[in-house]
Amino acid sequence: MCLTGVDYFSTLGYQPGIAALAAGVVSPIATLVLILLTLFGALPVYRQVAKESPNGQGSIAMLEKQLPKWWGKLVVLVLLGFAATDFIITITLSAADATAHVLENPFVPEFLNGWQVPVTLVLVALLGGVFLKGFKEAIGIAVWLVIIYLALNAVVVSVALEHVITAPHLIVDWSNLLRAEHNNWWVAVAIALVVFPKLALGLSGFETGVSVMPLVHSDDLPGRVRNTRRLLTTAALIMSVFLICSSIATTLLIPQDKFQPGGEANGRALAFLAHEYLGEWFGTGYDLSTIAILWFAGASAMAGLLNLVPRYLPRYGMAPDWTRAIRPLVVVFTLIAFAITLIFDADVDAQGGAYATGVLVLITSAALAVTLTAYRRRSRRWTVLFGIITLVFLYTTGANIVERPDGVKIAAFFIVAIIALSLISRTSRSFELRVTGVEMDELASKFLTEYQGEDIRIVANEPDERDEKEYREKEAEERADHHIPAGDAVLFLEVTVPDSSEFEDVLRVSGEERFGYRILRVEAPAVPNAIAALLLHVRDVTGKLPHVYFAWMETNPIIQLLGYVLTGSGDVPPLTREVLRQAETDPARRPMVHVG
Numbered sequence: 001m002c003l004t005g006v007d008y009f010s011t012l013g014y015q016p017g018i019a020a021l022a023a024g025v026v027s028p029i030a031t032l033v034l035i036l037l038t039l040f041g042a043l044p045v046y047r048q049v050a051k052e053s054p055n056g057q058g059s060i061a062m063l064e065k066q067l068p069k070w071w072g073k074l075v076v077l078v079l080l081g082f083a084a085t086d087f088i089i090t091i092t093l094s095a096a097d098a099t100a101h102v103l104e105n106p107f108v109p110e111f112l113n114g115w116q117v118p119v120t121l122v123l124v125a126l127l128g129g130v131f132l133k134g135f136k137e138a139i140g141i142a143v144w145l146v147i148i149y150l151a152l153n154a155v156v157v158s159v160a161l162e163h164v165i166t167a168p169h170l171i172v173d174w175s176n177l178l179r180a181e182h183n184n185w186w187v188a189v190a191i192a193l194v195v196f197p198k199l200a201l202g203l204s205g206f207e208t209g210v211s212v213m214p215l216v217h218s219d220d221l222p223g224r225v226r227n228t229r230r231l232l233t234t235a236a237l238i239m240s241v242f243l244i245c246s247s248i249a250t251t252l253l254i255p256q257d258k259f260q261p262g263g264e265a266n267g268r269a270l271a272f273l274a275h276e277y278l279g280e281w282f283g284t285g286y287d288l289s290t291i292a293i294l295w296f297a298g299a300s301a302m303a304g305l306l307n308l309v310p311r312y313l314p315r316y317g318m319a320p321d322w323t324r325a326i327r328p329l330v331v332v333f334t335l336i337a338f339a340i341t342l343i344f345d346a347d348v349d350a351q352g353g354a355y356a357t358g359v360l361v362l363i364t365s366a367a368l369a370v371t372l373t374a375y376r377r378r379s380r381r382w383t384v385l386f387g388i389i390t391l392v393f394l395y396t397t398g399a400n401i402v403e404r405p406d407g408v409k410i411a412a413f414f415i416v417a418i419i420a421l422s423l424i425s426r427t428s429r430s431f432e433l434r435v436t437g438v439e440m441d442e443l444a445s446k447f448l449t450e451y452q453g454e455d456i457r458i459v460a461n462e463p464d465e466r467d468e469k470e471y472r473e474k475e476a477e478e479r480a481d482h483h484i485p486a487g488d489a490v491l492f493l494e495v496t497v498p499d500s501s502e503f504e505d506v507l508r509v510s511g512e513e514r515f516g517y518r519i520l521r522v523e524a525p526a527v528p529n530a531i532a533a534l535l536l537h538v539r540d541v542t543g544k545l546p547h548v549y550f551a552w553m554e555t556n557p558i559i560q561l562l563g564y565v566l567t568g569s570g571d572v573p574p575l576t577r578e579v580l581r582q583a584e585t586d587p588a589r590r591p592m593v594h595v596g
Helices: 002-013 015-052 058-066 069-103 116-133 141-165 169-182 185-203 206-211 221-253 269-316 326-343 348-376 380-403 406-428 442-449 468-482 527-542 557-567 572-583
Strands: 435-440 457-460 491-496 505-514 517-523 547-550 592-595
Touching: 002 015, 002 069, 002 141, 002 206, 002 221, 002 269, 015 058, 015 169, 015 185, 015 206, 015 221, 015 269, 015 348, 015 380, 058 069, 058 206, 058 348, 069 116, 069 269, 069 326, 069 348, 069 406, 116 269, 116 326, 141 169, 141 221, 141 269, 169 185, 169 221, 185 348, 185 380, 206 221, 206 269, 206 348, 221 269, 269 326, 269 406, 348 380, 348 406, 380 406, 435 442, 435 527, 442 505, 442 517, 442 527, 457 468, 457 527, 468 547, 491 527, 505 527, 517 527, 527 572, 547 572, 572 592
Parallel strands: 435 505, 457 491, 457 547, 491 517, 547 592
Antiparallel strands: 505 517
């Protein structure tokens, strides 16, 4: 829970200030709406996500399974763009807010005033340095950071609420101001329903909560699900209490002008109260705790990125193999965080919209994934319930985007960049073998061990009717075109493509006898790559160079090449030869490709 809380609870460092700035005197009511959405919207959704993805795959993997082929891949790429927005902005926003706590501390030298951007860049660089060295050992620090931070927040909030209780006029003044601005309570509630999407930062942490599931202790998967649900519920309840208490305290005790950009409470409302009511030394201790947990929130986001990107893009063939390594990715993400910090001038308020957009899109996608799962299982009750939650999050996301479009602009940049780089990578890697292993069933292996003839001759056949006439005519055609001796036996090879959007997989070869002909059958994401991989496997198993025989296609080769990237087929003979050329650099050991 503390590992999740580094991200989730750290938002207390800036959430009350952002809420007061966005909702003004309506902030406590809007915060209450947010809490209801947390407990009765996000929490039920992610409790279900935990059940559906007990190994920590999360909602993105759920949608990938439910959407077919290329559509599923495209949705994943789009969601990765929003996830990148969420995590990158978590790093930059948390570092910027940590900087605000540093520079506003009374013990910090005045000459550092105006150094918001340089100090933020230093914090981001230190974060990248930690990951370059190795982060696993530092995870345990999260426990102490969260415990200390929550304890200090409990002290600050308790003292602040005590001042509110002992000064009843504060509540009367707030109530009078609320009625003066909005006529009556119902109008105030309506305003809160409209503005609460601006407070969506308080929903962050749920996706992290399910991503840490493999670390949750249990003896079996049901136990892991049960314990993760307890984790999510406990974290949501703790956060809800702190959100409403901090919102009441900051709204009633801090003048509105202090929340404005440049104000002492901007981005650090609870820290302002800590200095105001508990003294500079306690306030400094609170600042140090806040700085540490905000910095570690960036670490949590970096860990999320390092877990997310290698899980999808290399598997899709949409990133180079080096993206499976941590250190190069750390450098890339750190440089992106530098750029975002410079673009937003390390401003916490300016980055709030982008952060909220990323958070809300991920939660909305989770709600949609859970709804689709319930629908496919024909559970009308849960379909309606989760469907309503999905609509609420759609409204919240849409309202946030309309109000602060900068978030979706940044997400669009990440999405376009990811899709463009993915297509380039997929194209450039198309001629790899794209096979992680070859498994042959008993009959297929028997075909090879009992093969009659000095050379192993394989005829590539695109299966159509699969009747006796098809095989008889195909054999006669290839023997005539390639002068295959009548006494040499041939094996037919048939490759089908069930899902060309996949990039690599284990090649499973099954043997079959039809009408006296021996056939090797394979399912693979790409025909030429599967043929090349099988030929190399046959060479290694038998010690002989196999020969494969094709007929030329009567279509434009450029069109066929483009089709190969999307459909996995195309002009198979030259593509097979090119895959073999790249996989085996020694021509003397390369299987022979014949085309006629």
